[in-house]
Amino acid sequence: MTRSNAGSLADLQRAFQDYVLESSDAFAVQVRDTSKADRVTLLDVYRDGYALRLIEVLTIDFPGVLAMAGRESFDVLTRTYIANHPSRHPSVRWFGRQLADFLATTAPYDSTPALAEMARFEWALGETFDSVDAEPVGAEDVMAVPPEAWETIVFAPIPSLRRLVFAHDVPPSWQRREEVEPGTLEVAALDGPVPWMIWRPERVSNFRSLESDEAAMLGAMIERQPFPALCEALLPYVEEDQAAARAAGLLRAWVEEGMIGSFSH
Amino acid sequence: MTSGIGSGLGLRHEHYEEILAAPGKVEWFEALSENYMVAGGQPLDWLDTFRRDYPMALHGVSLSIGSIDPLDERYLADLETLIARVEPMWVSDHLCFTSLRGINMHDLLPLPYTEEALDHVAERVMRVQDRLQRRLVLENVSSYVTYAASEFTEWQFIAELCKRADCEVLLDVNNVFVSAFNHEFDPMDFLRGIPRERVRQFHLAGHTNNGTHIIDTHDHPIIGGVWDLYAEAVRLFPGTPTMIERDANIPSYAELLAELDVARGIAERVTAREAAEPALGGAEG
Numbered sequence: 001m002t003r004s005n006a007g008s009l010a011d012l013q014r015a016f017q018d019y020v021l022e023s024s025d026a027f028a029v030q031v032r033d034t035s036k037a038d039r040v041t042l043l044d045v046y047r048d049g050y051a052l053r054l055i056e057v058l059t060i061d062f063p064g065v066l067a068m069a070g071r072e073s074f075d076v077l078t079r080t081y082i083a084n085h086p087s088r089h090p091s092v093r094w095f096g097r098q099l100a101d102f103l104a105t106t107a108p109y110d111s112t113p114a115l116a117e118m119a120r121f122e123w124a125l126g127e128t129f130d131s132v133d134a135e136p137v138g139a140e141d142v143m144a145v146p147p148e149a150w151e152t153i154v155f156a157p158i159p160s161l162r163r164l165v166f167a168h169d170v171p172p173s174w175q176r177r178e179e180v181e182p183g184t185l186e187v188a189a190l191d192g193p194v195p196w197m198i199w200r201p202e203r204v205s206n207f208r209s210l211e212s213d214e215a216a217m218l219g220a221m222i223e224r225q226p227f228p229a230l231c232e233a234l235l236p237y238v239e240e241d242q243a244a245a246r247a248a249g250l251l252r253a254w255v256e257e258g259m260i261g262s263f264s265h
Numbered sequence: 266m267t268s269g270i271g272s273g274l275g276l277r278h279e280h281y282e283e284i285l286a287a288p289g290k291v292e293w294f295e296a297l298s299e300n301y302m303v304a305g306g307q308p309l310d311w312l313d314t315f316r317r318d319y320p321m322a323l324h325g326v327s328l329s330i331g332s333i334d335p336l337d338e339r340y341l342a343d344l345e346t347l348i349a350r351v352e353p354m355w356v357s358d359h360l361c362f363t364s365l366r367g368i369n370m371h372d373l374l375p376l377p378y379t380e381e382a383l384d385h386v387a388e389r390v391m392r393v394q395d396r397l398q399r400r401l402v403l404e405n406v407s408s409y410v411t412y413a414a415s416e417f418t419e420w421q422f423i424a425e426l427c428k429r430a431d432c433e434v435l436l437d438v439n440n441v442f443v444s445a446f447n448h449e450f451d452p453m454d455f456l457r458g459i460p461r462e463r464v465r466q467f468h469l470a471g472h473t474n475n476g477t478h479i480i481d482t483h484d485h486p487i488i489g490g491v492w493d494l495y496a497e498a499v500r501l502f503p504g505t506p507t508m509i510e511r512d513a514n515i516p517s518y519a520e521l522l523a524e525l526d527v528a529r530g531i532a533e534r535v536t537a538r539e540a541a542e543p544a545l546g547g548a549e550g
Contacts, residue, residue, distance in 0.1 A: 007377075007414040009333060009376075010333045015363065016374055017365045021368075034477075034478075042447070043410055050370060087370075088367060088368065090327035090329075090340045090364065091302055095371075101532050129307065131305055132305045133306065179348035239477060
């Protein structure tokens, strides 16, 4: 038996995959017609099913992108993505991971940056949905912190928290995704970039926009900076004598919203 | 194999609330392994909730036991974690390949039924079984193409694999029906060719008949021909737990329960008839 034996298991599997991925039709000679159907009709059950199955996954994971693009454009867009980013994970749950980057960097979609922003938002929602569980810190836990500890205390967000910045009105538009005909969802450009956060304190995910000073303090917290540094992060936005009070107010709100996962001092 | 566990349905998020509202309508659930290979959140919360009240089987689609790629260690580790959480009655996947050259096709691609494939799959099944410390239950897939290279029938291949690797069979009755139509064999030859003691579970499902070929779509109610074949399967593999798969056009939980009652009725009638006519029941198998 030679290395080039076309009937070997390895060669047959490669040829089958090449057929499904539309890179070669050579596999057709390896299978039989039946009395009812020719081999190409039968093989195309696999070729057609491959794309349709993955399009269905993306349809479920990216309803906002579908509402913006419309069914026909979404079909073209997803087929291009499928051809360029084959699945590398055993679970289809992860298949759409690169869609936002694909839309941000691939013509003609890169000329509509709101599409990539919508994809990024929807992917982050999915990440938050089944991320690691954590019991948020309660207000009573923070109130029990001794005064001297506030010089060194470090807070950490719950693991599901994601930060995003949008130049378009993405989350409010996403909430209208089921109210509009596919292809008609408008996502307006904003005057400037707006920071958002997504987090899941218990079973249900939340999202909301952030004020500039809040986003700066959140960034410092995510970097695990101690509380005095969180106050400093606010200085470009508030008077120095107001910073500690504003930081305490934001921290209280974050605790109430179930955003804080732990602290140490 | 007689386990007496009865009838089950697939655990689907569309039915979570209905299952809570109508407890005890099925004896067990089959959870799709990949749906619960996540870090946390509602999927695992629901899984734990239902596992407290029902026995479960784990059913995977991405083991890719027949692939010439190396076994996916990350997938096996995730499966081990899930097995520890669920403590399932059994763990099943499909006799096929789903990934190659690192690309997951997310489809159940059939194998050529050759001596080379048999050696390859048997060796991998034994490695997975050693790692999971349990027998693997492998399902016959629906297929649309017949390899010219095949040296065995599908049922010969499965029977020999069970013998070599000491694994078990998830006998999908609909898939037997679909493949028999597509490949023009007698489905009874298939059923008679599977060793009785190896069948751990039945699957039932609906399909789409295109006239020239049938596609295993799991999006319709079970048809009469599949029910007839199921009656034969119950006769040949008495006491095997039955489960109905529905993956698209998913009806209400109540509607699936009604379909499961049809399966229960058939199993009861066949079992009663076999008990009344033991000589006939013992003539085959």
